[in-house]
Amino acid sequence: MHVLVLAVGLFIISLYLLSVQAFWVNGCIVLVLAAGAVRFRKEMLAVTVLMPLLAATALSLYYRPQIPEEVRVVKTYSGSIVVQEGFRKYLIKGDLFDCYEGDLVRGTFQVEFLSPGGSGYVGNLVVREPQITADFRSRLISFKKKVADELVHRYGYDNGSLMSSLVLGIKDDISERREGDMKSMGIMHILSISGFHFALLEILLKKMRLGRKNIFFMGLYAYFISGIPGYRTLLTITYRSLGYCFRRDPDPVTGLFIAMFIQTFLSPYIIFKIGFLLTYLSTLGILLFHQKIVSAMHHLPSSVSLSLSLTLSALSLSFPIIVSLSPEFSLGVFIGNMILVPLYAVFTYLSFLGVLLLPFQGLAFLLLPFVDVFSDFSFHLGNFLSQYMLALNLEMLAHSYVYFVFLVGTAFRKGAVKRGLLLVTLILVLGLPWGTTLGIYNNFGAPFIRITQNFKNYDIMDYRIAESGYIVLRKEEELRLASMNLKIRPSENDQEIPHIFVNEKELALPRRMDYSGGVKILHKYVFWNERVMKVK
Template identity: 20%
Template sequence: MINKIINNEEVKRPAVNILVSCIAGILTFNIVKVSFLGAVLIAASFFLIHFFIYSKNFIAVIIIFFIASYVNSMVYYNFYTNTEDVFKVEVLNSKSNICEIGRQSFKLQGKLPELKDGGKYVLYGRLERKADYEKGIVGAIEVSKYSCLKNGFSGSSNEKQDEFYNRMKKYIGEDGTALVCSAAFGYTKYLKDDENTLMSKFGIIHVVSVSGFHIAVVYSIIERLLGFKVALLISFIYTIFSGGKSSTWRAFIMILILKLSKKLYRNYDSISSLCFSAILLLCYKPYYLYDIGFELSYLSTLGILLFYNKLRRKFYKLPELISDTFCISISAQVFSFPVATLSLNNFSPNFMWGNLFLLPMFTAIVILGNIAFLLMFNDKVFTISAYIIKLFIVALQGGISFIDQFSLKVTTINFNIVYGYCLILICIYMYSKGYRKAKAVAWAVFVCVIVSLYSFQTKVTLINENKTKALLIEQGFKRILIIPNLTGYSYNVINKKYYPTESLKWVNKQPYVEGNIAVMPKDKEKEIVIVNKGKSYIVALNNQCYICKQYYDIIKTSGKGELISSKKASDVLSDTIIESEGDNGD
């Protein structure tokens, strides 16, 4: 047993410290490739903190796991023993041309067959080591020749799922079947972007991609019917069948530890179990540390474990269904909110309605979808199952239409809010440990965030990125983005960079009035008219800011796509004042 000593007291959860040491080892390995000094600082800070807090015996254990994690990452990215030009691979992601050899991932390029997810191939070519640490890519295989092999379990599963889709769509349509396939066993091949966006809007995107929720549903039902041994076996098969995502392995490992602890008469600690599952997954695939699904799964679960019961005690007067939904939804957001916002650059305030009204119907679809899949061999039973599923799909569509009437818009979150939120969380923790001054620090952080979000003077930013023109109007707490298309890659890039509170479609010769300013894009003349009712405003032009004191300004775009002011304005930009044609507002 690990000697768990901390200042002559027992360490309650050594698995937490071991997990942190594994994460530090992975980060150190990845950063040393970019900055040796940065890697040294991370390692030194990590060891100094443990040196001042823990005993020498426990520090020795931490160092062992740190080194083991570092070496494991080195082995994953640097040690591939195949010296020949023949590679036996299994396709992991056909759209991105990603394959696996053992636990290692490779990028495929060159002369490729029509790849299928889960398909096995023999490739002839050359390996180029070109590591991508965030995606876990060891290198690229330049393929010159190939041959197909018989599908393994994953490939055969995908073929069966395709067969299920083709049969089920005759009864409930393509969109409904795509939703059933993704919800029941994580087969998202046929799921459209619009449906993904809709699920994100209501905060239940995890439902259409197999997660711990699905494992919990499958295990609980099988255990009641056939006992825990059969339930564990079927859950294990289901985890592999559904793609073996990190969130499903996390749930399976935690259930396994929980059940074994009861059989072995051991105490079960949920946080230690959570950390242990993370350690196992990071040992197998170190790049999971950068996987958004891995991060959100563990952070959401950690929030539920720490805060769910506390919130239940606070809201015990609410009906049980509402109380459970509210407490789980809020506790899951505590730690996952910053990561989700920084990664996705938006936040949906509708997650409560999605969990309350839509999740129960998805639970039924998960159960019925898997039953229908298992009974495909019986046409009559399959048909009955399909019509029952159709009823829930119709009910789901009705629920979505109902919630959509009072749902709020998905908002883009300013990164200052996220950073302030994290600092306030730290202050709350410090305050709970007896540091009373942390309360004042939290209020100071809150005020600083509010001030950073407020624009004291009207500002118009003229944007020209990725061959897309756009305008950003800032007034008070509002940030209005006017852009030709509200979807697509260019919009996502601009939206993430400027985090508007509202986005409007750019329409030629249509005035946009916001507070004391009116803007009218005129594409045919390649100019933008700005009318100001106030005394002055700021224009951000070609990454430089200028004060505008006139009532009427015209900003033109050059042939090169650059934004310039018209006539007299271009002559005086160096004086930081735009003077263009029009009446003087002063």
């Protein structure tokens, strides 16, 4: 297993460095590892040389300059269409035509090929005389959308949209209030198909005692859903089935790394996708640390220790990615996973049942009261809890997470448990929303203002670009912060920082900002009595 982990890790590192054209860096890493292998473990030399070659092969196969004969529509936007040939993605701009997700497109293609990168597009595609056809996969995608529409029709707009998100992965029409509450409670992962949903399905199938047919139904559902978690599950199920066929006990970590290798080899660009990183790191954290954390919490009630251990193990490896994307970390994730996730688990089972009962209108009608109760209860409880959840600003960990883990880990290994706990507590206390502050943030290129007062954060965004969970700024607003009068006025351009006045004096802020791959703070002001101090 250790050899496999090293091999896949080196493959992904090489894939990243070759994608960003850091050839010299990749070469130096390979030389250092090869020298170490020659000196200490000669059997690792082949792995050290082979993995970068496989990474180069994967990129050359994916980005090869070959004009497609037929493409499938993956996503449609107002000014572009994303299409795919096998695993290779193309972008169509201009000369658009009417089509739907899943449609097959034939015609005369012209391609402007692109260099490898995070977008994953092989090239920009122009289609002349497009012909739209359909196959089994197209009809399956169309069927999934019809099921989603039928859920909305049978169970109501809010309930049906939530059910579609939980079991079909279609989350276009989720209530903004519910989505905002779930975000503040740190349980947004429930709305996207993930290992959580496959685990629930596996538990249900085991209760039905279907034996090895479980693998067939799990694979069928994974193919139906598709996406990164679906393909990962499909690959791990295949690995598990092969293990049973050869009468070997399949190791889940080995299966996870095999799935990771296959997915990244076929689609090299997904190493730049946050969903891919979070999916695999969270799953790996659970596989590696869940049992150890549960054992360390033996003095707690089993329901509490199980929930906390799952949360902590899932965060153990994914936390650096989360902090790098957004410095804010909600403490509600622990309460949310303990209280709200079980409610949404029940609602997910009801959603599965609701889909199965769609052909039987009478039985679906009997299910409606249960759907209403659990939907309303989870919504109102989430709304109530979100009002009292603190969010930590862990920006200081974004670039020092490794040092922090090293210090805490060393303290615990040396037996200095109290010092380790003191260090963790100090970081958490420093991250609390102390005092009265005003911050200007860059959210993937979109500006927003955060006002902190009385241990609460209030995020304000221009109405033209506002996302769910934000307070919408439509006109000039006046606020009272400490002893200061604050005015916030929308800017002339939706992508510009709003005008901010403190006691009628405008803060000297640049209007424009560059795109940022995450949430980053640009400016921060602290209000103390009648003084305004710029700390960033």
